[in-house]
Amino acid sequence: MAALGALALTACSDESGAATGEQFPELGSPAPHELIAAWDTDVRYDGAGLPPGEGTRDQGALVYAEHCVACHGETLRGVEGVQGGPLIGAGQTVTQHWPYAPTFFDYVRRAMPFNAPGSLSDDEIYGLAAYIFAEGGIYPADRPMNAATLTAMEMPNRDNFVPDPRPDVK
Amino acid sequence: MKDEKPEVLDVIGTAEDCDCKEGMFPDPGRRALLLGGAALAGTGLFAGRAGAEATQGASQHAVLDDPTSQPGPASGGGYGLRSQFETVSRWEFPLPQPGVSGSFTPLAGTHGTITPSGLHYEVHRGGVPTIDPARHKLLIHGKVKRAKVFTMADLYRFPSVTRTAFLECAGNGGMEYARPSMPHVQGTHGLTSNSEWTGVALSTLLREVGLEDGANWLLGEGSDAGMHTRSIPIDKAMDDAILAYAQNGEAIRPEQGYPLRLLLPGFEGNMSIKWLRRLDVTDKPSFTRPEVTTYADTLADGTTRYFTWEMEAKSVITFPSGTMKLPIPGTYEVTGLAWSGRGKITGVEVSADGGKTWARANLVAPVLSMAHTRFTFGWRWDGKPAILQSRATDETGYVQPTITALVDVRGVNSKDHNNGIQSWAIDAEGNVTNVHA
Known part of the structure; x- marks a missing residue:
């Protein structure tokens, strides 16, 4: 049996010694479409993956008051002693620092609210984006938010992002 | 020294003055062992930090005056524990939000290059999930x-x-x-x-x-x-x-x-x-x-x-290091760790005068790519104030910079990717403190 095992492994390796796909046909299962649909919920910087739906500033304000205010504060500038931190104003805030607006949808959908991530509807998240970006002064208060408007946003800090230049110190 | 300790020192728990190489383990629990071993044996309680906290990862047993005089207890079961006298532990950063935290490896209390799994640092931002491998x-x-x-x-x-x-x-x-x-x-x-x-x-x-x-x-x-x-x-x-x-x-x-x-x-x-x-x-x-x-x-x-991926070459002296004390002038083995995200460490130099002069340290085999490398350096302390530093070079030729050189380029807004040279000041009494030099 040991000899057979060694033979099989030899046949399973390419010249580099690494295993190649075709020689392990029985390992892993074809991914069901339902699983991919359920898990493939990320949204890319360019808006790829944004779902249908829409929300207004006023709708977002209600969602904020219910789910966000405890950690991010009445003025969206954080709460003393709580890690939620500011959403607008100075620092690495979503409205003044983040280079791409769709990232907001991605992060809120996967990670917020902190104690119940994944519990907000797509419309609620669009509403939150309308509210927070309006409060941050980078989006009109009377304009609903959806996939197209979120993708089209030009974030004020985008041009300040540079790829890693290290080693930067000799 | 104690009058000038940084605020954060109170959070960690202060080490008492420690004897060398007892100073390798700046831990009040171990100090308590030296002072109160007899009390341990009598009560089964352990005089750890901040009161009578039990030693994690150990079980407590009576300590006999003569361990040869009677059989000891059984081995402790199917998963081995460490000695009740070993108290080296991670330090959990005191963040206010449950589920968002990190813990730090006690580098001065570990030996060789492998970090025990239970002492490996960790950071989590949504708690630690419990996952059944059969369902993963x-x-x-x-x-x-x-x-x-x-x-x-x-x-x-x-x-x-x-x-x-x-x-x-x-x-x-x-x-x-x-x-x-x-x-x-x-x-x-x-x-x-x-x-x-x-x-x-x-x-x-x-x-x-x-x-x-x-x-x-x-x-x-x-x-x-x-x-x-x-x-x-x-x-x-x-x-x-x-x-x-x-x-x-x-x-x-x-x-x-x-x-x-x-x-x-x-x-x-x-x-x-x-x-x-x-x-x-x-x-x-x-x-x-x-x-x-x-x-x-x-x-x-x-x-x-963005995309600052590789951790650049870095080193630090773990003995002697902050909160330790060298008891008397004499010869010590300075030791520490060096590593680079770009490959192997090719050299570590040590300075005792704040970077004015450097001498090559010994690299302890094996030296592996993108892994901690242990270095040692025999040093005679003359009892005068000194500033110990280490400086790593990796196989790309990159030399670990000073913190000043990093700040000159990056400023002090940056909170990440600090691979600058660490300085430990030793005063005339042998107390070791964290300084910029």
Whole structure:
């Protein structure tokens, strides 16, 4: 049996010694479409993956008051002693620092609210984006938010992002 | 010294003056052992830090005056424990939000190069999930020829690889840019650890599913609350990335990503996604929130660097180091750790005069690529004030810079990727403190 095992492994390796796909046909299962649909919920910087739906500033304000205010504060500038931190104003805030607006949808959908991530509807998240970006002064208060408007946003800090230049110190 | 201790010192718990090499273990619990061993034996209680906290990872037994006079207790069962006298432990950063925390490796209390799994640093932002390996799945999809789901049983059947690698949090030393902040090496450098990792080469699985044209990136995703995500360049994925299920010979610990984590040797720690459940093969990076905020350094000029992946060459002296005390002038073995995310360490130099003069330290074999390397240096302390430093060079020729040189380029807004030279001041009494020099 040991000899057979060694033979099989030899046949399973390419010249580099690494295993190649075709020689392990029985390992892993074809991914069901339902699983991919359920898990493939990320949204890319360019808006790829944004779902249908829409929300207004006023709708977002209600969602904020219910789910966000405890950690991010009445003025969206954080709460003393709580890690939620500011959403607008100075620092690495979503409205003044983040280079791409769709990232907001991605992060809120996967990670917020902190104690119940994944519990907000797509419309609620669009509403939150309308509210927070309006409060941050980078989006009109009377304009609903959806996939197209979120993708089209030009974030004020985008041009300040540079790829890693290290080693930067000799 | 104690009058001038930084505020954070109170949080950690102050070490009493310690004898050398008792100073290797600046831990009140161990000190208490020296002073009160008899009391331990009588009561079964342990006089640990902040009152009578039991020693973690140990069981308490009576200590006989003569251990040869009667048989001791049984061995402690199917999973071995450490001695009740060993109290070296991680220090958990006191953040206010449950589920968002990190703990620091006691570098001065570990030996050799391997970090015990229970002392490996860890950071989590949505708690530590409890995952049944029998139900865990890894989905690989996107720009692949055959999207597949792998169970842990599937992964165990692939050819395995084993390698030693350090993991370092990008924020290690982040509080030290502007000023000396943390009192000892656990605080200044404890967000790096070194383990032997075993798993499946990611390249093996990517060949299994077959990459399509334009497969330039992977989005890796964890199954923790918040589903941590990072964009991984395909070159790294095909080069030396591992899907790790074991650490130091046993299944990886829950806080390290049980049952499956990504391991990207040399890259900032958070990219080695824990509790890994999904790899989405894509043509472009995603620019997830951690990639544009937490791990993106904003410089003094307002620019922000993204995709700062490799942890640059770094070293630190762990003995003697902050809060320790050299009892008398004489000869000591200075020791510490060096590592580089770009390959092997080729040299470490030590200075006792704040960087004016340098001498080559001994590198303890084995010297492995992208792994902690132990160095030693015989030094005679003449009893006068001194400033000890170490400086690492890696196989690319890169030399570890001073913190001043880093700040000159980056400013002090940046909280991450501080690989500057650490300075430990020794005063005429032998007290060791964290300074900038």
